[in-house]
Structure formats: structure tokens, C-alpha cells
Amino acid sequence: xxxxxxxxxxxxxxxxxxxxxxxxxxxxxxxxxxxxxxxxxxxxxxxxxxxxxxxxxxxxxxxxxxxxxxxxxxxxxxxxxxxxxxxxxxxxxxxxxxxxxxxxxxxxxxxxxx
Amino acid sequence: xxxxxxxxxxxxxxxxxxxxxxxxxxxxxxxxxxxxxxxxxxxxxxxxxxxxxxxxxxxxxxxxxxxxxxxxxxxxxxxxxxxxxxxxxxxxxxxxxxxxxxxxxxxxxxxxxxx
Numbered sequence: 001x002x003x004x005x006x007x008x009x010x011x012x013x014x015x016x017x018x019x020x021x022x023x024x025x026x027x028x029x030x031x032x033x034x035x036x037x038x039x040x041x042x043x044x045x046x047x048x049x050x051x052x053x054x055x056x057x058x059x060x061x062x063x064x065x066x067x068x069x070x071x072x073x074x075x076x077x078x079x080x081x082x083x084x085x086x087x088x089x090x091x092x093x094x095x096x097x098x099x100x101x102x103x104x105x106x107x108x109x110x111x112x113x114x
Numbered sequence: 115x116x117x118x119x120x121x122x123x124x125x126x127x128x129x130x131x132x133x134x135x136x137x138x139x140x141x142x143x144x145x146x147x148x149x150x151x152x153x154x155x156x157x158x159x160x161x162x163x164x165x166x167x168x169x170x171x172x173x174x175x176x177x178x179x180x181x182x183x184x185x186x187x188x189x190x191x192x193x194x195x196x197x198x199x200x201x202x203x204x205x206x207x208x209x210x211x212x213x214x215x216x217x218x219x220x221x222x223x224x225x226x227x228x229x
Contacts, residue, residue: 031215042205042219043159056214088157099209100147100166103217105159 003027004106006091012112015081021109023074023091031055032074033092033103034066043090049074050097081113116141118208120220127196128228135191135223137206143167145211148189150180153222154202162204165189196227 004025013019023032031050035043048056049068057066063085065077074091088108094101117140127133139148150162163173165182173180177194193200203224207217 040222040224042222045216048214048216056216090157090159092159094215097213097215099211099213099215100164101215102149102161102164103215104161105151108157110157 004091004093004104006089006106006109008109009107010110010112012114013078013081014114015083017081018077018079020078021076021089021091021111023076023106024072025093025104025106026072027093027104028071029093029095029104030071031094031097031101032068033094034074034076035090035092035105037088037090037108047076048097055097078111081111083113086111086113116143116146116208116210116218118206118218118220120204120206120223122223123221124224124226126226126228129198130195133193133196133200133225133227135193135204135206135225137189137191137220139187139189139206139208141208141210143210147209147211148182149207149209149217150189150191151205151207152202153205159205162191193225196225198227198229201225201227 034046037043047066052068067075090108091106092103094103119138146167148165151159179192181190203222205222206220
């Protein structure tokens with residue numbers, strides 16, 4: 001089973017709201033990723049977790065706060081977002097951080113900030 | 115620095131035609147990995163293939179085939195006898211052996227298959 005699930009599928013939030021995106025995988029993968037994708041652009045890496053520890057933060061604004069409660073779950077907490085943060089947020093996982101491992105992506109959460 | 119170029123932004127083909135997507139990469143590393151992903155309108159990126167820099171064998175999987183040529187730094191993808199379900203954005207990506215699995219994506223090719 002090569003499935004990564006994400007909830008919710010769609011999210012509309014105001015600039016003062018706090019919300020969370022959730023990602024789950026049951027493939028036993030030890031690396032998990034958050035990407036942001038704007039329309040007609042490739043995904044941009046935001047965060048990488050390896051063995052539940054934050055490994056990479058691509059200088060993402062603090063209004064995005066990742067959390068990895070266990071090896072199967074990855075959350076992205078959102079607070080005081082801006083309209084330009086509207087995008088598709090993709091979660092991915094891989095066996096580990098070795099560059100040979102392919103990443104498996106979830107279906108994404110389409111976020112609209114009003 | 116690593117870079118992937120996918121020059122054709124949108125390609126339209128009539129169903130059953132073949133379509134080839136070009137991917138040219140740049141890296142100074144001798145060990146690297148190349149990937150192709152498909153992103154249908156639903157949004158999920160679907161892994162298609164991985165190739166490492168030491169394996170120049172071409173690969174065929176059903177109607178999909180890949181041609182890897184180190185001499186021209188290219189990793190091209192061909193869909194044979196295209197079908198409407200092939201309509202998607204296809205991304206080529208490069209990862210080098212730094213141990214952080216960071217992918218450098220190309221801009222993607224939007225393929226539209228017309229019935």
C-alpha cells in the first residue's frame with residue numbers, strides 16, 4: 001500500500017483563524033515532507049522530518065508550524081495566514097532521507113485564505 | 115547547483131499519438147537520481163520512475179518509456195498511443211547524494227490529450 005492520506009481536502013480560512021492540516025502514512029516510512037504548490041508551478045519544499053525530528057526548514061515563515069507526533073503522522077499548524085499563502089499543500093513520505101528513495105505524495109489540501 | 119529544465123510547457127496531442135517530454139538536468143555530482151512524477155487534475159503527484167546516474171539502461175513500462183543519456187544530460191519520457199487519462203502535468207526531478215532527499219523539480223509539462 002503506497003498511500004499517503006491528507007485531511008481536509010479543501011480548507012477556507014480567514015487571516016485570523018487557526019487551523020491544522022493532517023497527513024498520515026502507514027508504509028513504515030521514516031521521512032515525511034511538507035510542500036507548497038502554487039498554480040502552474042512545481043512543488044516547493046517547506047519542511048522535512050526524519051525519525052520524527054525536524055531535519056529541514058526551508059526558511060518558512062513562523063505562521064506555519066509543523067509537528068510530527070509519531071512516525072505515521074505529520075501536521076501543519078496554520079495561524080495568521082496571508083492571502084498569498086493560498087495554495088495546494090502536499091504531504092509526502094519516503095523510506096528515509098537517502099536521495100535514492102522515491103517520495104510518495106498525498107492528494108493535497110487546497111487552502112484558500114480570505 | 116542542481117537544475118532541471120523542461121522546456122515544453124504545454125503539449126497537446128490527439129488520442130493515440132505518441133508524445134515525448136524532454137528533461138535536461140545540470141549537476142556537478144557524479145552520483146545523482148532522476149525521477150518522473152505525474153500530477154493529474156486531482157492534485158496528487160504519482161511516482162513513475164527513478165533512475166540512478168550509474169544506470170543508463172532505458173526502461174519501458176507498458177505505454178511509458180524512458181531514455182536516459184548522460185552524454186546529453188537528458189532523461190526523456192515517451193508516452194506511446196496516448197489516452198485521455200494521460201492528461202496531466204508531468205514533472206522531472208533531480209536529487210543528488212547529499213543525504214537529505216531534496217528534489218529539484220523542473221517546471222513541468224502540461225500534457226493535454228484530445229479525444
